[in-house]
Amino acid sequence: EVLLLESGGGLVQPGGSLRLSCAASGFTFSSYAMSWVRQAPGKGLEWVSAITTSGDITFYADSVKGRFTISRDNSKDTLYLQMNSLRAEDTAVYYCRGYTSTRDYWGQGTLVTVSS
Amino acid sequence: EIVLTQSPATLSLSPGERATLSCRASQSVSSHLAWYQQKPGQAPRLLIYDASDRATGIPARFSGSGSGTDFTLTISSLEPEDFAVYYCQQRSNWPKTFGQGTKVEMK
Numbered sequence: 001e002v003l004l005l006e007s008g009g010g011l012v013q014p015g016g017s018l019r020l021s022c023a024a025s026g027f028t029f030s031s032y033a034m035s036w037v038r039q040a041p042g043k044g045l046e047w048v049s050a051i052t053t054s055g056d057i058t059f060y061a062d063s064v065k066g067r068f069t070i071s072r073d074n075s076k077d078t079l080y081l082q083m084n085s086l087r088a089e090d091t092a093v094y095y096c097r098g099y100t101s102t103r104d105y106w107g108q109g110t111l112v113t114v115s116s
Numbered sequence: 117e118i119v120l121t122q123s124p125a126t127l128s129l130s131p132g133e134r135a136t137l138s139c140r141a142s143q144s145v146s147s148h149l150a151w152y153q154q155k156p157g158q159a160p161r162l163l164i165y166d167a168s169d170r171a172t173g174i175p176a177r178f179s180g181s182g183s184g185t186d187f188t189l190t191i192s193s194l195e196p197e198d199f200a201v202y203y204c205q206q207r208s209n210w211p212k213t214f215g216q217g218t219k220v221e222m223k
Contacts, residue, residue, distance in 0.1 A: 035212075037160075045152075045160065045203050045214040059210045062117070095159055104150075104171065106159035 002026035002105050004096045009110030016086050016114070022079040022096030022107055029077040030054075033099055036070065036081050038092035039109075048094070049081065064090075086114045118142055118206050120215035128223045135191040137218045139204035144184045148208035151180055151189045154217075155200045164189065165207075194220070 008020040020036070035050035049070040050059045058070050069082040079096055093109040119142040129135055139149065147167040152160040162171040164180035167187060177192040191198055199222050204215040 037214075044217045045154075045205075047205070047212045047214060050210075050212070061211045102165060102169070102171070104162035104165070106161075108159055 004098060004105055004107035006094065006096050006107045006110035009094065009112045011113045011115065012086055013116050014087060014114055017082070017084045018086065018112060020081040020083065020094055020096075020110060020112075022081075024077045024079070024096075024098060027098065027103075027105065029098070030074040031100070032103075032105075034070075034072060034079045035097045035099070036079075037095045037097055037106075038090075038112075039095070040089075040092045043092075046092070051079070083112070086112075088114050090114050117211060118145060118209055118213050120204055120206055120213055122202075122204060122215035122218045124218060125216075126219045126221060128221050129194055130223045131194050131196055133194050135189075135194055135198070135220055137189040137191075137202055137220075139182075139187040139189070139215050141185045141187075141206055145206040145208035147183045148206060149180075149182070149187050150205045150207060151178075152203045152205065153198075153200050154203065160203065163202075191220075196222075 003025045005023045036048040038046050051070045055072045067085045071080045091114050095109045096107040098105045121140045123138045149167045151164040154160040168180045179190045181188050201217045201219045203217050
């Protein structure tokens with residue numbers, strides 16, 4: 001069974017930092033590109049960041065560029081998102097996603113709330 | 117950045133009816149477009165990739181068409197479990213943007 005389990009969400013003050021993790025199982029993690037997608041409360045989906053299978057190339061939405069860093073550890077089957085300088089508008093459920101051209105797996109998400 | 121515009125915002129239909137959802141891109145994405153279904157409290161689920169290919173396990177009542185800038189998701193006969201929000205996503209250019217969603221609600 002494919003499983004993507006996010007962790008690390010929670011309440012943080014504006015300007016603070018959080019590190020999200022996504023532990024993968026049930027598929028060959030190192031063969032899948034990975035990404036983070038977020039959804040603000042009551043809103044639509046927003047693509048945040050992606051990383052290639054080897055981790056050598058990363059991509060970011062303009063809204064998070066320079067503040068968020070995506071990384072992966074293929075020896076641990078784990079994806080990360082380091083989030084710095086957090087803003088109220090970063091409040092959302094953050095989903096971890098693993099994908100190829102034909103397959104697509106999502107975690108259940110972790111809630112990040114940025115508030116004082 | 118490629119902007120995807122979905123229409124209508126809400127579609128009110130009854131079970132057994134046909135649903136037609138539209139997604140228009142601000143520039144050509146060739147056939148690099150996917151459709152997702154999301155139910156309340158759940159993660160999105162891939163329905164269609166490459167504009168018209170059904171993902172594994174997706175019923176045949178779901179079909180996708182289009183290329184370039186205009187795409188359509190059709191649900192031939194709505195089942196009760198199909199009432200949800202549907203998103204398109206372009207996979208052509210970075211960032212891989214999503215449309216704002218179409219809610220299919222029960223009439």
